[in-house]
Amino acid sequence: MRSLTMSQAINEALREEMRSQPTLILLGQDIGPYGGTFGVYRGLFEEFGEDRVRDGPLCESATVGFAIGAAINGMRTVVELEFMDFVTVAMDQIVNQAAKMHYFFGGQINVPMVIRTPIVSRMGMGSQHSQSLEAWFMHVPGLKIAIPSNAYDAKGLLKTALRDSNPVLFVENVRLYSTKSEVPETDYSIPFGQARVLREGSDLTMVAISGTVPVALAAADQLAQKEVSVEVVDPRTLNPFDIETLAGSLRKTGKVLITHDGYRTAGVGAEIGQRLAEEAFNYLDAPILRVTGQDVPVTSGDLHLAMVPNCDTLVKASMELMGKG
Amino acid sequence: MRSLTMSQAINEALREEMRSQPTLILLGQDIGPYGGTFGVYRGLFEEFGEDRVRDGPLCESATVGFAIGAAINGMRTVVELEFMDFVTVAMDQIVNQAAKMHYFFGGQINVPMVIRTPIVSRMGMGSQHSQSLEAWFMHVPGLKIAIPSNAYDAKGLLKTALRDSNPVLFVENVRLYSTKSEVPETDYSIPFGQARVLREGSDLTMVAISGTVPVALAAADQLAQKEVSVEVVDPRTLNPFDIETLAGSLRKTGKVLITHDGYRTAGVGAEIGQRLAEEAFNYLDAPILRVTGQDVPVTSGDLHLAMVPNCDTLVKASMELMGKG
């Protein structure tokens, strides 16, 4: 089968849905001739024109507001927020408007909108251009969240997002844009709420999301040499969340390590850890471990690599969890 | 000793610090002659005048921005956000500016600013005027968070906040404004990072914050009649967080129930639960329970009372946790 980069896969999903859904429009900045801040939109402006691929003024809050408005009046919209750090600027439209509108209007109004935003972690861009803030949005009822870790999942999940009647936060990761995986030519979609077991194992369950997935897989390889069989699971969507697959893996291994780039405190790992303990407490033969981004505003430069998990820290933590530390 | 309502205690703390700190100013809307949306500022405008008690235009983001700017140029500032739901409108200034500035400027700049914001839970104000969003801010390195549950703590914690060199999010609760407790006439302050054991007990640890504290105390009374001895602990500040006192209580009781009004998923309870499990896993003889706000956008009217914890749900959950359910 042909393989695509994650960025190509996302581009293809958008292109296909733009072709099949005449009411689908793209809003944002630098999404036109420029092709998107990280090039994900290449060719879309040329194929679909400026009415549907709309570069606009630099005002994220109103841009998301316009996207919501168009979505409740017969269109489907996709907004790009150039860095996930900028969700702060559009927070009200995402949280108090898009996510709640269907509910507080008694189901009368749907908001078929996808907000695409890249995590720009591990690139040294500094405090305001490097954050992984997905945890906040798990705390927002009414908002779906997809956070793919490879090209295949990205295309399948984006297809689902682009056919959903609800607002979806689609979290990409710039570090993964250039990674390749096999992507079928034929149309497919991946339902939300289904975690993916990327590697089977029996000793330890490693839950990884977004940029930490490849790191976890590499660590699992190294751990195999140390006779530790690791199961690597990627939840793929944070809302809805597939607790069953994770709990199943925990029941098998009895040990869980959760890893993500986002800040440790009140991060995604806190919810997953607590939730797993609620589901399968009696199967746990050690406390659930978190290996995450540190609780410090991200630094610029290479130094910030020291604040996020890497293969070594995952291996070391796993060995400790196995009592072989 | 005299007793004050929480709203009087907060007013007194502000008044005393306004008197002793000439560089302290208050920014916001309706904080002048009106006395604050919920009356907490009564008399301050009259005593300190409009230069220091500054009603301004309705633009929270720039208001917080101005407060940051004044704070980095020789003043100390307090901003009132009228409902906690409106943090969404000023999110960038709080998260990407105030909380990170000291760090990314290499320690050159301090931001002595307090953002006061009331949770307006349990008042039927609907989806956009009822939320408890404190969990988000635990995920923001560089920001301190105080969330008092009574008049005594509110005054002592606010005094500390008003003497701190860092940005502090001070989360109040409108339901508690009228509750009274003893408050000394003499000056005192309560250090951040010290949880308070409000009731000692031996069978079960109940961790409650803000509006759920009185509910937890009432539940503890009822549980006492059922021979269940409950220890009620209020963390009082979420950053810094006093895990030691909580873990100590858990080591004593072996059972923990965490309650808050905020949404369940990725809420404060997730972090506290996972953190306690990391600290004292071997002392747990049951999974840590969460009794929280449901994951639905808050409804208006009385119906929304059904989505937050109450005395009965706490008692019921506690009995189950005790294996007496």
Add this chain to the structure above:
Amino acid sequence: MQTADTNATSRPTVELGVLLQWFEQMLTIRAFEESAIELFGKGMISGSTHPAIAAEAVAVGACSALRPEDLVLATYRGHGVCIAKGSDPKALMAEVLGRVTGCCKGKGGSMHLCDVGRGILGTNAIVAAHIPIAGGVALASKLRHTGQVTLCFFGDGASCEGEFFETLNMAALWKVPLVLVCENNEYAISVPINKSQATPDIADRALGFGMRNIKLDGNDVLAVHEAVSSAASYAREGKGPTLIECKTVRWERHSAFSAGRNDNPEAAQRWRRADPIPRFRALLIGLGAEESQLQGREQRAAGIVHEAVEFALASPRPSEASLSEDVFAQ
């Protein structure tokens, strides 16, 4: 950029029967709000309710200039707009009272009304947040060539929020069929406009964006009607948005809940002169309306609201099960 100061007390082109209909609507709004305040006083409305008193002429003058398929968005002070756009007062009052027969199943409440069938795409409780949303609604109409115009109501306080300006810029740039109607009642809760901005006229905000603007007396229902009519045709011709500032006087307190005092004798004075209802009544008499016709309308309005209250009070509250319904659309 075209600027016009409209004041239309000259003989109207609209025929008397229609004017009487407007009069009835204004009376209905006034009675609706008076009932809501009373019901709140009796503890029958939880949360709060924000009366549209002093905004009746704006709501009726503006909505009467629209076609049924046109769209409106408004604020928490939106009961009047919904009535003026033709929504059923029964369903509105039921929603305000949190009953399952309400337009939002009793879960939205006074600040979140919606009636898609009548082109009401919702009232919003985050100040100014609905303004860019209205811009997007208008953009969709433009892209889909529906010929619809979108009307967005908001206050003087909202005109200080960044999203309002962002929308002025985007709407003017994209020439969307949008009419922005600012109800300048001189107060944002307790903050008077002179503590909110350096200049007196909100309409002037449009200048820097190349947007057309109009300033007028918001208690002159005919002036509002004419201005919105011209802005609507301007929008339908594809010429883009207009910002209309309707000046009024807030006389009632901000909301039934508000802590603040509402004894503002000076405002009360001006309000006596400004009150659009006696004023319109006098105009109608001048136009030859019979006293009996007017009294008939007054009775009808009272009846409509009375019926709405009865209906609402007789309706059940939403079930606990409904709490978890409609979180996501299927």
Add this chain to the structure above:
Amino acid sequence: MQTADTNATSRPTVELGVLLQWFEQMLTIRAFEESAIELFGKGMISGSTHPAIAAEAVAVGACSALRPEDLVLATYRGHGVCIAKGSDPKALMAEVLGRVTGCCKGKGGSMHLCDVGRGILGTNAIVAAHIPIAGGVALASKLRHTGQVTLCFFGDGASCEGEFFETLNMAALWKVPLVLVCENNEYAISVPINKSQATPDIADRALGFGMRNIKLDGNDVLAVHEAVSSAASYAREGKGPTLIECKTVRWERHSAFSAGRNDNPEAAQRWRRADPIPRFRALLIGLGAEESQLQGREQRAAGIVHEAVEFALASPRPSEASLSEDVFAQ
């Protein structure tokens, strides 16, 4: 409201020695940015770097109109402003390269520069977020009667963000001693200004707020100097803020990192005419400067930047331990 279109190629009042100093600063900025781009190309700068090329005249013209105690805030494209305000190029280059000797201990990076000693209260990477912060800085100076003026630099893109407008409103209302300097280089990354706003002039935004404004050629260092001087004294007299629009042409790509093409032949053409450095050089010659003096300045500028690069490259990177330092102030 007072509006002035300034263009000062008439004989300047500033003496030649000072003008030569400005010339040297402009050259230093240019050389600093060219080195940064080169170092980025060699992979020695992680993240990105946003050259202030095309903004040298704005930075130098503006900062030269200030007193040492005056304050400035700027954007991620702020290297030039910091140099113009007198910050040490060594510490700046070290910060850009993420070295511990940098002005922010190597943890801020190219987009987060700060030098409190020189009145530089920071460069910011969230577009427009520093504008209200600058407003608050100015408010503090006013309340503390320090006589300081605050200068805030930002771009045409930033002028579409809500916080910019919110600040125009608050600053005009409170008459704070603030000078808003917009570098209109016609692009926000790839979005040209005609896709960002319906009107050509950003300065016009001030009109609706009762704020004074000035439009000028941002590559005419004398014009910038005069405008900022007049705005600064206006502010010091307590008359309030001014919005100054400096028109320029972005010729370099948005940032050294940017994915986008930067071959814009039309812009290149206009840039050849606009480039403030040869233009100012010619003016200086006209004013009687010796070729040798100018070459001396050129050499000095090159030397300063060379030294800065040497210094930075010789400096260590911050330790892993420093990662958890300065999260909170003591």
